[in-house]
Amino acid sequence: MSYKGQFRVWRGDSDGGSLEDFEVEVNEGEVVLDIIHRLQATQAPDLAVRWNCKAGKCGSCSAEVNGRPRLLCMTRMSLFDKDEVITVTPMRSFSIVRDLVTDVSYNYEKAREVQAFTPPEKLQPGEYRMQQEDVQRSQEFRKCIECFLCQNTCHVVRDHEENKLAFSGPRYLMRIAELEMHPLDAADRRDTAQDDHGLGYCNITKCCTEVCPENIKITDNALIPMKERVAGRRYDPVVWLGNKLFKR
Numbered sequence: 001m002s003y004k005g006q007f008r009v010w011r012g013d014s015d016g017g018s019l020e021d022f023e024v025e026v027n028e029g030e031v032v033l034d035i036i037h038r039l040q041a042t043q044a045p046d047l048a049v050r051w052n053c054k055a056g057k058c059g060s061c062s063a064e065v066n067g068r069p070r071l072l073c074m075t076r077m078s079l080f081d082k083d084e085v086i087t088v089t090p091m092r093s094f095s096i097v098r099d100l101v102t103d104v105s106y107n108y109e110k111a112r113e114v115q116a117f118t119p120p121e122k123l124q125p126g127e128y129r130m131q132q133e134d135v136q137r138s139q140e141f142r143k144c145i146e147c148f149l150c151q152n153t154c155h156v157v158r159d160h161e162e163n164k165l166a167f168s169g170p171r172y173l174m175r176i177a178e179l180e181m182h183p184l185d186a187a188d189r190r191d192t193a194q195d196d197h198g199l200g201y202c203n204i205t206k207c208c209t210e211v212c213p214e215n216i217k218i219t220d221n222a223l224i225p226m227k228e229r230v231a232g233r234r235y236d237p238v239v240w241l242g243n244k245l246f247k248r
C-alpha cells in the first residue's frame, strides 16, 4: 500500500545549506535510497547522493537518517511510522561536497598510512600456512565494506575535527589490529598504533560497533585486543573499566 511520506533532506554545499521539506510517495518494501531516487526523479533532479550497489555491499550510500548513521540502501521505510518526518542528512564528520555527498578522503589518507601486510622475508607466496582460527579472525575484519559509518560516528572525530590529524579511527585501528594478530605478519605494530594512529584516543564507547552494517565487533575483537597488546591489561585503566562495564 503506498502512502505520502514526509521527508526533510539537507541541501547545500561547502558554503552552507539547509533542510528542505518534501512529500514523496512511499511503496511497500522500499528503502530510504528508493525515496531519494524518487525525489531526484520527480522534484529535485540535481539532488546529489552517492550510491552504487543498492545491496549493502559497496559502502557508498552512507548518510544519517533521523540522526543515526546508516546505509540508505539498507534502511527500510518500514522502520518508521507513516506519519513520521524522516530527516536525511550527510555524514557529519566529513566535509560537504554537495547535498548528501561528503568528502571522505580523510579515510583514504589514513588507509595509506597503515603499513601493508608484511610477511616474513624468507616466505614465498604459496608457502603461507595458517591455522583455521587465525583465518576466521581475519575474515571477520575483512567483511568491512569501507562505508566509513564507524569513522563518522566515533566521537573522537565527530565533535573534534582537530583530532583527525592524530586519530585514524576505528576502521584503520581495526586494520592494524588485524595485521598485528595475523600470524604471518612480521611487523610489530604496537608502537605505531599508539603513537601514529592514536589508539589511546579510543575510550571504547563502542558506538563504532553499533553502526557497523557488517556487524563487525570492532571494539571487542579488534580495538580492545589491540589495546591489551599495546599496554598490557594490568596497566590500562580503560581496558580494566571496559571489562567491568561490558563483561567480555
Ligand code: SF4
Pocket: 143, 144, 145, 146, 147, 148, 149, 150, 151, 171, 208, 211, 212, 213, 214, 215, 216, 218
Ligand atoms: Fe563500515 Fe563496519 Fe567497515 Fe566501519 S568497519 S567502515 S562501519 S563496514
Ligand code: F3S
Pocket: 153, 154, 155, 156, 169, 170, 201, 202, 203, 204, 205, 206, 207, 208, 209, 219, 223
Ligand atoms: Fe570511537 Fe569506537 Fe573507540 S566509537 S572511542 S573507536 S570504541
Ligand code: FES
Pocket: 051, 052, 053, 054, 055, 056, 057, 058, 059, 060, 061, 062, 071, 072, 073, 074
Ligand atoms: Fe552500495 Fe548502499 S548503494 S551500500
